[in-house]
Amino acid sequence: MQGQLFSTDFLLRGITETEPWRALTETALDAFIAQLQTLYAVYHVDSALNESQTEDELIEPVLAQLGWSDSWLSQVNLSQTGREDVPDFLLFADPATKTRALAEKDDRRALHGIALLEAKRWMRLLDRSEGKVGSNRKSRDFGAPSSQMLRYLSRADVMSDRAIKWGILTNGALWRLYWQDARSRAEDFFEVNVAAALGVTGIPQELDGPQNRHALKLFFLFFHRAAFLSQSWDTQRRSFHAIAQAQARWYEEKVSQNLGQRVFDEVFPALANALIASDVEAVKDPKGRYNREYLEELREAALVLLYRLLFVFYAEDRRLLPVTDSRYASYSLSELRDKAAQALDSGKALSGTAATYWSVLDDLFLIISQGDDQVGMPAYNGGLFERTRAPILARVRVPDVRMARVIDALSRRIEDSTKPRINYRDLSVAHLGSIYERLLEYTLVQETTEEGKTTLLARPASFARKVSGSYYTH
Template sequence: MQDFYFLTNNLFTSYTLQEEFPKLYDFKQDLTPIFSQIQALYDEAKFDSQNEHQFEDDFISKVLEILGWHTIRQEEKIIQGKLEKPDFLLFSSKETKKSYEKIPKSSRPSSNSFINVILESKAYNVAIDNKKVKDNPHFQILRYLSNLKLDFGFLTNGRLWRFYDNSKLSSQKIFYEINLEAIIQKNDIQAFRYFYFIFNAQNFIATAKIQEPIQTLFAQNTTAKTKIEDDLKSLIYGINGKDSIFEKIGSCIYTKNPTLSLDEVYQNSIYFIFRLLFIAYFEDKFSPLLQKHSYYNDHISIQNLLTIAQNNPDKHDALVKLNWIFSIFDKGEPNYDMPIFNGGLFDTTRSKALNTPKLFSNQDLYEILQISFSSH
């Protein structure tokens, strides 16, 4: 199972990363020569003393060339009456770059024709997201994309590389960010694939019969999201012929915590449901990978609880085991080769009523798990 230590992402689902990436892109391709070229360029000590332009010359522009891009640097654009100079305009082929260069110079400042991606780069030690509203590179690249009406942007300081899809507006910060420095330091060729296949020019080239790989990936990602949403609705609310686990869980929480408000019962029920659904989806969709995992199926899988919960219905040992599983997803367990699943879903401080002793009997859990896992 891939450890995504190098990735910060809320653009693609976990299923898309684990299952669709290796299918869409040629993960069997030998990327060693390409990885070695980029590793040879990487010099932290030198980068540390360079300004932005020097760093672009020595690293960014050379990496883009390795990735197959044809570039124009510091091209002037008139955006809403203001002069802007994106660091790089990226073209996926010589032909598209030549087509752009044939546009009359007087028209080019307001044109977005033939441009595949805009890249904004910063010096090695400059944060690409300083958490500010003003003078934040994150908002700078989004402004370029919005004003030029382009969908795709890259933002990098060489260490971190972000990919943005601006085709769908959102109030949240949505991106796919690779820590290339960490990958280089670990000499991790498998992790490098998650950098290379997204940021290389081929990902943005369409043919007469096949759309750009990146568009195929987005379509698959949308399908995965829809499937998750449908599963959630069916299980939580008991639609599509499914029994509702919401009422069952809420009833158990309120019985043991009669002083809780209805809102608190609701919030704790939602946390418990989402934890179960997260694990159920994870175990179902990544089953082939988990079969190869040294410990997961024998020691961690939540499906083992069905056997425990079925026996001694009035006891609570299944709940003890379940809380231990939740703890592993929350904090990780290196002895079992289990990474941390970030996001706070399994954080016990956010759902204190779920820490109530003897909250669910074995019989209660058996009924809940039967409903949760029967649709997976």
């Protein structure tokens, strides 16, 4: 399951509360999966199917299983002149609408459509060009298939008078859904690896994806003809896609708000207290460690550390860092967050002296800053990971008992009884930026507890934001 059109939280949990999910019976889903298994059973990763064979043997039969029988036309030209914009299929709401479209001239048939489908040969890469046009390729089949789909959608938006907003791109194994009005059309698609979910020989399973049955249920719900139509059970008569988008945005906002509040109330002050407790310079001068100058230095160090963590969470979940490379995996924050969760859930004793979590983080930040070809990591050019950025971070070693809790608080939705993992892929840069911007307005204040111990709390301050904090946008 790839792409960012719908949030992971919604696809794994929120969708189970929707009417179409509940209405699809286990018997009906079993029958659908059985039909797909029959269609895909004879293929493996290296099966030699050209585009035409893939369409005939796989894509058209799958479309029929998805409710599109007799509701498509092939090779409809979206251009008034030439044949540069000719998607493989124009999809209609029903056979009657298709009949009306057939009465129109070719360049007006799009007015009756609800979606496009572009088919590629079996297992063709969808985000990479295959070079120059040759004798084995259609002259219009240029560039990466994903770019071609975006071009077709833009053209269809015009030719259909904005009726067509959705496009399906498939190589038989991967099925992608694109939306014309997405914030970032190149990234905001929804992809299901149908072949992997069916266990096609030679195609690896998605290790961090949903269970196969769940993935195939998502495939049915999002690619079925009914998903493109207005829903009778919805008071606003929206399509299932529109409902899913609204629900996904709600989940995204909920996760962002809860994470932000946790950062302000718990994580930021916990980091500050952990750093001051581990700082040898502060220990040397216990009376002076709470002066304004030192607290400002401590605040800056806590901000830098916090945003390093948020940056890596985001970059790993969005595959901007090489988390799928086994050489990098053992150094990753992804592996460390799993370790922290397991330790805390099992009640494992965590050292108040040893700093194994801190050591992994310190090494990881160094790898990101300098790059490391041995683990597949290019150097990051921003200033966030420079070791001179915050001197306190270079001289402390935060013990496991503190660091594991900080990592876990940023890793899971601990307000939920099931503590689901936060997938930072679902959070935009703007969401993370807003958290950081608000933190710049907080200062550290000293408070004495009922037990007579001194602790640090984060409180909003009246001072202006520092320009030095703007590196989150780099």
